[in-house]
Amino acid sequence: MKRWQNNIPEYLISPLTTGFRKISIGVVKDRCRIYPFFCAFGRHIDMVKNIHGIDEKLIDLLRGKNNQPDSTLFEISVALMYARNGWNVSFIPETSSEKSPDLLVEKDGEQFFVECKRQAKVTEYSETERKEWNKRWDILVQAMIAFKIPTFMDVAFKVEVANTPLTILESAFTEIVTSEMISSGYSLENDQISASVDFINMDAINKHFEDFQVSWNSPQMVALFAGGYERNGSYTQVHFPKGVNAVGPDDDDHILNLFCTGVYSAYCAKWECLSDTSIDKKAKDVRKLLGKAVDQAPEIGNTIVHIGYETLHGPLVEFERHKKIANSINTFDYKNKKVKAVFCHALQPSVGPDDSEWAETTMRFGRDGVKPETILQNDLLLDESATKIANETHWYQDLNLMVTGA
Known part of the structure; x- marks a missing residue:
């Protein structure tokens, strides 16, 4: 788990025009959701350029999918995470004739297909x-x-x-x-x-x-x-x-x-x-997304699944969701697909009165004796400098803060 903060000073602005206009606070939160991803792309621009097929993905990000960039941002971030861990990364071109994984990663003679799924922001x-x-x-x-x-x-x-x-x-x-x-x-x-x-x-x-x-x-x-x-x-x-x-x-x-x-x-x-x-219904499971990911996994070759979702409803919901996710991944019928690991990336952008904050927790599930940490030593999507990393979930930290105030 990690958190990073971006201090936002309060400015004294000189009057330019006056009037009345209504705007949702959600606009500010959406900026907080997207900004860290582009910062990560900029920090590692040379790695991004070396990802095969990145140009097509960037075009898709800017022009495609009805201006809904979350899924594509997640795919690019996962690709960059593998590159940061020393893997050679290629996007697999999409075809209309058959389903296929999103990425192919290779290192030291080892090869994995990677499938990425992003849950909708709000249920x-x-x-x-x-x-x-x-x-x-x-x-x-x-x-x-x-x-x-x-x-x-x-x-x-x-x-x-x-x-x-x-x-x-x-x-x-x-x-x-x-x-x-x-x-x-x-x-x-x-x-x-x-x-x-x-x-x-x-x-x-x-x-x-x-x-x-x-x-x-x-x-x-x-x-x-x-x-x-x-x-x-x-x-x-x-x-x-x-x-x-x-x-x-x-x-x-x-x-x-x-x-x-x-x-x-x-x-x-x-x-x-x-x-x-209410808590149960807001604690949306990832079982359906896992099913779709497994369907797109190839019959031949080892696959890794990455699932991303946002934690917007507070600790009570996230504790319940965590239990559901662990049960679903551990009891899922993967059939004949060789899924070797599942990574769940829980993301929490938030805006406060004086700063913005990003919290991230990765949950790892290995299969068939595979240890996920041997695949990705650093399995956080974002690697902002001056982050605080702890071996606990950010919703546990939030709950502790609510109880103790410290």
């Missing part, structure tokens, strides 16, 4: 759950605005979000406000949710804006409203800005260069679902 269930949250948030925020009290609500669902009334958050918020429980240190709790509400410290926020402008809908802006920011947290917020400054032309290519000059009022909520069913 269908996660997207459905987020939409269910938004339905309840839309009703909640109207109640927040009606009371005219800038507030932050922290919500934990004990059952699936879809199985709660649409008005459950509004009802909980109203009861907390009318019972004078805001910032009381107490939570309102029933068999479906646990919720607490705090005042948003507008004096502290206005003091901050006297000295700084804040990137629009950024983690730093959320941290101002929520009194802190958890990288694995899910936040939703609405605020009424005093002004928005744009750096660069007002077009879709400069959507990251928007800065808020101050806010009149703000309303924010953090939510999570602790339902066993």
Whole structure:
């Protein structure tokens, strides 16, 4: 496992233009997801150039697959990882007539076919759950605005979000406000949710804006409203800005260069679902991807499978997913295919108020007596300098941080 950080200073920007425009924080996170890969390609540009067939892959990355680069980025990163470990690497050209592996790697008379599979960033269930949250948030925020009290609500669902009334958050918020429980240190709790509400410290926020402008809908802006920011947290917020400054032309290519000059009022909520069913459904297994990879493995020759996925839902989901993956890979019927090792690359890009972070864990599974570490001594996709490497998963570290705060 490794982590690396990229410090992002907070800039004081001179006003250029003002206006109102909405942008999702996901745009910033997507930049964090892609940036480390291109940094790795640049650091090892000579190795990349020596990978046979790389030109076609780069064309595919820039122009192909409906502008969905994750799979191709993963394939190139796996190819570079083998090159960094001293293997001669070639991409196997795709054909329409038959399925084939992605790579052929060779070293010291040894040869492996390599098949790469990349899981979708967000599961269908996660997207459905987020939409269910938004339905309840839309009703909640109207109640927040009606009371005219800038507030932050922290919500934990004990059952699936879809199985709660649409008005459950509004009802909980109203009861907390009318019972004078805001910032009381107490939570309102029933068999479906646990919720607490705090005042948003507008004096502290206005003091901050006297000295700084804040990137629009950024983690730093959320941290101002929520009194802190958890990288694995899910936040939703609405605020009424005093002004928005744009750096660069007002077009879709400069959507990251928007800065808020101050806010009149703000309303924010953090939510999570602790339902066993929700955790199980978000902890998506890799069995289907493994099956597709094995189908593309040749009948003759040894094959290695690499599967990549992102860990976006926090430690509870990832502990459950880890168990599923280990069971699937160890019990899978590989039939007559000579799959000698499976590597699972768990990737976690995250953006905080002051920096961006990349965490990566590789899980190795050898077969037929093969030790994966003899194939790849360095089996992390990215090798940024000044990384911290530990013999534990990054979700274990995240959980430890949540429990101990250190």
